[in-house]
Amino acid sequence: MAMAAFETIDTDVAVIGSGGAGLMCVLHAAAADPSLDITVVSKGAVGRSGCTRMVQGGFNAALDPDDSPELHFDDTLKGGAYLNDQELAWTLVCDAPKVISELETVAGCFFDRRPDGRIFQKPFAGQSFDRTVHRGDLTGIEIMGRLRDQMFRLGPRELEDARALDLILDSSGELAGVSVLDVRTGAVALLRARVVVLATGGAATMYRIAAPAREKTGDGVAMCMRAGLELRDMEMLQFHPTGLLAGESRLTGAVLEEGLRGAGAYLRNAEGERYMERYDPERMERSTRDVVSRAGYLEIMEGRGTPEGGVLIDISHLGIEEVERRFPGMVQRTRQIGADLARGPVPVSPTAHFHMGGAIIDRDCQTSIAGLLVAGEDAGGTHGANRLGGNGVAESTVFGARAGDRAAVIARERDLREPDHGQLGRSVERAFAPLGRDSGASPFELTRALKEVMWDGCGVVRDGERLRAAAETIDDLAERVRTVAVPGPAEVNYAWQEALDVRNQLDVARAVVVSALSREESRGAHHRTDFPERDDERWLRYVVVGLDSDGELQSSSRPVALERRRLASKA
Amino acid sequence: MAEVEQATVSVRVARSDAGAETTFEVERFEPMTVLDLLLAIQREQDLSIAFRFSCRVGMCGTCTVRVDGRAALACTTPVERDVRDVRLEPMAGLPVVRDLIVDMAPFWDEWARVTPYLVPRAGLDEPAVIEPDSEERRRIDPSLDCITCGACYSSCGVSASGRDFLGPAALTRAMVLVADSRDAARDERLRAVGQSDGVDRCRYIYGCSAVCPKGLDPAGAIRALRRWRLGGGP
Amino acid sequence: MPAIQLLFIAGLTAVLAGVVGFAAVVLASAARSGGGPHVTSGFLRRFARPGRERAELHRWAFYLHRITGFAIFAFLCLHILDVSTYALSPALYDELHGLYATAPMRVFEAGLLVAILFHTLNGLRLVAVDVADMGIDASRRALVAVAALTVVLGAAGGAVIVAPAFA
Incomplete structure (x- = not known):
């Protein structure tokens, strides 16, 4: 395929991805240095792609005087089975309240309030304190809508419908930029940048039943891999226990929110049995995501599933009005598939939801390639082996913001580099x-x-x-x-x-x-x-994989640094 | 009349390439949305058909098309059991990029003109203390959750016919910010919406409020702005 | 037929052609936006759906308001001219206005009455929308009332206008 001559765009900071992490990064980089030339590259519509947009539940932050980052930290480690990178988790819990404040006062979000006018925080699974900030069951729209509006104030260059293909190095192996394909025109551009921030999101869409938006195909992680970066915790892929089953419809996999189980929904197999009795008799349906997902999966695999290949969630015993009042979005979602959450059981299945693993970063999102930052779901370590509900959007925005701050600093120090044209040519050739x-x-x-x-x-x-x-x-x-x-x-x-x-x-x-x-x-x-x-003797280690110089995937493991918390108890 | 279940649905799609196939027979399954129709066409009949979607649960607002003439999100529009044929067209009033994909730039141009971001008032250093049942919030809350899908723009007889008009989405955003006590740009915004291409150009067609997939009421927001413009604010 | 009557008929034909042309322009622009090209089965199907779909009525009220507005204005222009013949010669005026008593002209006048009724009542509705802050449902009810009044008053008034031609 003949390829047109490509354009070169020079920029200070190239942000790949326009979800929560990407736009937070723009906001911070521009605030740190308004003179920076910032470019956002988005495979879909800017601010309207990816999963931050889809957040229903909310955002964990220790705001209450009786709560503390320490408590949030302990919950996060316990939830993550102590596999977390403790520096990253600590950064998350410390920055989360600041980011909430910034979203309210700078970006103009408005989260739900208590009757006294202060921010309301609701309980969420796996947490010792009610600390989830939200706006109805459409928290993501509020956050992404307002961040998108900020782009009109800041005016970064927006490359909408543009796919980042590969990280491009210079002849000495230093990061030079990114090759970008314009989806609308089919033209290729070389985006030369002092700093590249990858914030493209995870790859959970690679499962038959999956929750995320279509853009989330692991582009950032794959680019990191091809550029020779190491990845950690890649085996840690979270399944949400209650994904909608809608046959061949694309709706299959869409999450029915965790709050249903919190409110007392039953899970039953096709034989009508509340099977959680056999897996976690104490917490039953309110057990953690990993346990409930596994139980549902085993029921289905062992032949006790419904004809659709699922189990049943039933909250109709709360009464039609109560269910409609508390979960309007979820009721609507089930009615769309011809079921009705308010009136009877709905078939659900575990659904691939979130990738805990990703690129190895430090607390400022830096990787082992100078000038390359990674933020959000593309990075691994913050959540360890399992993510708590409400920590996802917190991660994207907290680390997006930190990446922006850091990018502004690096952009002053790093020069633009001349890309290796051979590598660029190969990237384009492969794509075409x-x-x-x-x-x-x-x-x-x-x-x-x-x-x-x-x-x-x-x-x-x-x-x-x-x-x-x-x-x-x-x-x-x-x-x-x-x-x-x-x-x-x-x-x-x-x-x-x-x-x-x-x-x-x-x-x-x-x-x-x-x-x-x-x-x-x-x-x-x-x-x-x-x-x-679980084997804490041998496996309090994280798995690292990466391509060697022959392009073969190599894996090893390293001990988790228990610098802040030792293993408290085997929870 | 008995409901007859159809084995296939005939889908007519507006295509932008001359000679491209426009009519497809799609085998139906249950449940099925308009987005499922398009995905089935793309997967099984015509790889080249162009349409946009992302989240498929009515949150991203990128899959808006006209279904039998009416702007709607493809992902949340069911294909009812008795439906034999469906006509799909791109949104009205926006330049077509290809097939069902439009360029949203005119929509965003209008959006940008109302200063769509909060201009924080002096001293707003931490989340404001505002009671949830205050007058202000009761006015604002039902008008949040706009997903900027453009359905109202497409359905507005003024915006979609290419007249200069801020349009229902941008005016709703303006109303929210004018009502927000945290904002310091109320007067500028009221001036902006009071110009000749502002609230006065609304022709009370209610297309916006009728199609909004999130159930917002842009027509109500426009009426509110009309009153506030004369009184100087809410 | 006297020349002045021929002239008037030519003028009226021009007015009617203008109205048809204007209606075509309105409907063509409607075709580009949400309402226009679906006057067929799709249009009926949309009306058959319950609830908010019937907000589509507002769109057609808007088109009709514009078309009747243009029609009234165009006829008014002609009417000013035909009335001003009195200044030239009362005899000429009488000759010309003999046409107004003919059956076809009476039918036209009845149509004019319907247009004026709709345009006036709908205009009052639009004022009410602002004054009374009427939402989509209230406005739709008002529109139904406008349509009903237009039909009732138009039929009654039309009968009064047309009746002498058949008496």
Whole structure:
């Protein structure tokens, strides 16, 4: 495929991704130094892509005088089964109140209030204090809407519908910029930048039943991997226990919020049994996400699921009016699929939701590549082996803000560099290859195959044998993705974009499976039937994977630094 | 009349490339949304069809199309069991990029003109203490949660016909900020909405309030601004 | 037929052609926005759906308001001219206004009455929307009342106007 001559855009800070982390980063970088030239690259619509937008529940922050970052920190570590990078978790809990204040006073958000006019905080699973700030059940829209509005004040360059392809280095191996494909025109640009911030979000869409928005195909993590960065905790992929089952509809996997179980919803299998009695008789349905997801998955796998392949959530015993009043959004969502939460049981299944793993960063989002920052779900470590509800949007905004602050500092120190044109050419060539082929695999088939293999082989419950089989299948798919063919022009070609997405997803999927194979224990979101116990003696370590110089994926593990909290008790 | 379940749905899609297929027979499944129709066409019949979506749960506001002429989110619009045919077109009043994808720039241009961000009043250093049942919040709260999907813009007989008009979405945003006691730019905003392309250009068509997928009432916001403009504020 | 009557008929034809042309422009612009091209089955289907869908009535009230407004204005221009013939010659005026008593002209006048009724009542509704802060439902009820009054008063007034031609 002949490629047009490409444009070079020089900028100080290139932010890849326009979700919570990306836009918070812009806000902070511009505040730190208004003279900075900032560019936002967004695969979809700026401020209207990704998952921060989809946050229902809320944002954890220790605001109350009786609460404290220490308590929030302990909850986060306990939830994360002590696999967390304690520096990152500590940073999260300390910065979260500041970010809430900033969202209110600078960005103009308005969160729900108590009758006395102060911010209301609701209880959420796994927390010792009511600390979740929210705006109805549409918290994400309030945050992203207001951050989007800030862009009109700050006026960064917005490359909307533009896909970042690869990190481009210079001839001495220093970061020079990013290759960017304009989805609308099919033109390629080289974005030369002093600082690149990756904030593209996770890759949970690689599962058959998955919750996130379509953009979230692990682009940032895959770019990091290809640039030689190490990734941690990649096996830690959270499943939300109650994803909607809507047959072939794209609605399948959409989350029914955690608050339902908090309010007393029952989970039943097809035989009508409240099966949580057998998994966690004490906490029953209110147990943590990992336990409830696993229980549901096992019920389905052992043949006690509904014909749709799910279990049933039932909250109708609270009464129609009560359910409609407390969960209007959820009731509407179920009615859309012909069920009715207020009047009876609704089929649900665990749904792939959030990737705890990602690039290794320090508390200022810096990586081992100078000038490259990673923020939000692309980074790993903050949540350890399991994320608490309400810590996700907190992470995106807290670390997005820190990345912005840091980017402003680095941008003053780092020069623009001349990219290695060979590498740039290879990046572009690889991206355009599917358009040039006359016949080959369909990208949609590959996506579907990947979703199946990840669900079956590396899902809620894993074992060595199935993981090895999954690894092989993924290798096959990786071969096939090299032959994928897409008809049509380069302009607005979403089949082509799907081909580029699935390539990134396959890179990430392989890292997930390899990491899952190497962790021979069960912890948090990672459960292996061949190693069903948590093993703190051997496995208070995090798994690190990365490509070696031959392009082979290597894994190792390192001990978790217990600098702030020792293992308190085996919770 | 008995409900007859249809095995297929005939979908007519407005295409921008000359000669592109416009009519598709899609096998139906239950439950099914308009977005599912489009995905099925893309996966099984025509890889080149262009449409936009992201979250598929009515929160991102990027999948707006006209379904049988009426602006709606593809993801939250069910294809009812008795539906035989569906006509899909891009939003009205916005330049088409390709097929069902439009360029939202005109929408955002209007949005930007009302100073859509909070201009914090002096001394706003921490979250303001405002009671949830205060007059102010009762006015604002029902008008938040705009997902900037553009359905109101497409459905407004004035905006969509290309007239200079701030439009329902931007005016709703302006109303929210004018009513917000934390904001310091009330007078500028009231001046902006009082110009000839502001609230007076509304022709009471109510297309905005009728189609808003989030149930907001832009027409009500415009009426409020009309009153406030004369009185200097809420 | 006297020349002055021919002239008037030509003028009236121009007015009617103008109204049709203006209506075409309005509907063409409607076709670009949300309402226009769906006058067919899709349009009926939309009306058949319950609740807020019927807000579509407002859109058509808007189009009709513009078209009747133009029609009234255009006729008024012609009417000023035909009345001003009195200044030239009362005989000429009488000759011309003999036309107003003919059956086709009476039908036209009845149509004019309906247009004036709708435009006036709908205009009052629009004032009421602002004064009484009427939301979508209240406004729709008012619109139904406007339509009903237009039909009732138009039928009654139309009968009075047309009746002498058949007496």
